[in-house]
Amino acid sequence: MINLESTDKISLISSGTADLDVFASYVDRISSTEVQTPGRKPTAIVTAATTDIVLAPAAGTVRNIKSIVIKNKHASGSQTVTPQINVSGTLYELCSDCILLAGESLVLNDAGVWFHYDANGGVYGQSLPTASDTVVGGIRIATQAEQEGATSTVIAVSPGRQHYHPGSTKFWVKFAGNSTTINASYNMTSITDGTTQATVTIATDFSSADWCVQATAVAAAATAAGARLASCLTMAAGSIIVFCVDGNATTALADPTSWCVAGMGDHA
Amino acid sequence: MDHFTPQLVKFAITMMDGSLQVMSFVTVGRGNRLPWGASWIDSENGLWRRHPTDENVRYEILKTFEDHPEQPQKWRMVDAALIPEDRTFRGAWEDDGEKIIHNMEKAREIHRERIHYARQGKIKELDVAYQRADEDGNPDGKRAVVAKKQILRNLPDATEIRNAKTPEDLKAFWPEDLLGPQPIGLRVELK
Numbered sequence: 105m106i107n108l109e110s111t112d113k114i115s116l117i118s119s120g121t122a123d124l125d126v127f128a129s130y131v132d133r134i135s136s137t138e139v140q141t142p143g144r145k146p147t148a149i150v151t152a153a154t155t156d157i158v159l160a161p162a163a164g165t166v167r168n169i170k171s172i173v174i175k176n177k178h179a180s181g182s183q184t185v186t187p188q189i190n191v192s193g194t195l196y197e198l199c200s201d202c203i204l205l206a207g208e209s210l211v212l213n214d215a216g217v218w219f220h221y222d223a224n225g226g227v228y229g230q231s232l233p234t235a236s237d238t239v240v241g242g243i244r245i246a247t248q249a250e251q252e253g254a255t256s257t258v259i260a261v262s263p264g265r266q267h268y269h270p271g272s273t274k275f276w277v278k279f280a281g282n283s284t285t286i287n288a289s290y291n292m293t294s295i296t297d298g299t300t301q302a303t304v305t306i307a308t309d310f311s312s313a314d315w316c317v318q319a320t321a322v323a324a325a326a327t328a329a330g331a332r333l334a335s336c337l338t339m340a341a342g343s344i345i346v347f348c349v350d351g352n353a354t355t356a357l358a359d360p361t362s363w364c365v366a367g368m369g370d371h372a
Numbered sequence: 373m374d375h376f377t378p379q380l381v382k383f384a385i386t387m388m389d390g391s392l393q394v395m396s397f398v399t400v401g402r403g404n405r406l407p408w409g410a411s412w413i414d415s416e417n418g419l420w421r422r423h424p425t426d427e428n429v430r431y432e433i434l435k436t437f438e439d440h441p442e443q444p445q446k447w448r449m450v451d452a453a454l455i456p457e458d459r460t461f462r463g464a465w466e467d468d469g470e471k472i473i474h475n476m477e478k479a480r481e482i483h484r485e486r487i488h489y490a491r492q493g494k495i496k497e498l499d500v501a502y503q504r505a506d507e508d509g510n511p512d513g514k515r516a517v518v519a520k521k522q523i524l525r526n527l528p529d530a531t532e533i534r535n536a537k538t539p540e541d542l543k544a545f546w547p548e549d550l551l552g553p554q555p556i557g558l559r560v561e562l563k
Contacts, residue, residue: 267404286378291403296395296436299463305436307407340439
């Protein structure tokens, strides 16, 4: 809140001729008796000038400012206004210069906060600085392209886009060695069991056949005969063929106990 | 989110070369984007549903085999319970339109190949034994080795194999004393 004593007043600097309506509300309190009396002062400004909009109270009285409304009611012209307080002849600016476009308002509320309203009554927002390692501020969501670029350190990752990062796994699956059961999976649509191999089909394809597959065949036992060595064949943008052999000296194609297959690369 | 297990239906796919592929077609899956033909059940948790319509299945099969060395000829949905559990003769599976069966001619050929594969090492061992017998001046030993080698050579032509009517008949013919342990059900020979 703003309190005025008998040597204080509030004036408004206006820059142009756009019509300004000013309305100030206040409560006077007589210090000796604590009697309080409300008051108000309307002011119309049509010139570039410094105009008193709240006058000094009488001696022994404190004038508590409840609100000041400064409205540019011109149809098209703008005004730059600067509220200031005159304390015993010394001027102090109460807020920054404010450019009021046609229909806009500058309002001081009871808490002493200034708001700049646009012609539709919306409040002009504060501009946040961009957050960084050392600055507290605003942060926006990374786009798919930004996530794929993987370089920014000042934008946030959302759950629906984190997988676009080149270091993120794009699909994975665990399925039985006889390809009858899919135990768990993400972003894949089928397993096809062949005579000596299995084909994993991916839901969202990679952008080309150049992606990285990680395939592990779970062994039947910790022996050469039980070991399973995974291999892959025919990588396409949307599928991969996997097969494995046992660990014997003379290897043979063999089903593993189960398969674990995953892929990383660029999504289409 | 609790552990998620995809839901599946099975398709028997007959390939141009006569072999059989069995597809586990996911009908309820999880991912960040919808697969072709799918719709969200719970988009916040990435759960989608995809009905096994002719169009969706065709799309999935053509996509799966796009760069495959073999191409599909026909397919149909099959009951998972009717898919053989024993994969000893997986390469002999065929779809007769009602169930998945073993083509016994193929199964016999697979069994003969396994015998070829298993006996290679045994014949090499017998070659060494023959050499020793020869160095020892042991004609009886040499004759015994020759006889064993001939038995091994004759094994693929055994009447038990020619007359086998089922995969169990084939599995029953495996002279372990000559060939060593029979390959387990999941094993497929190296071609």
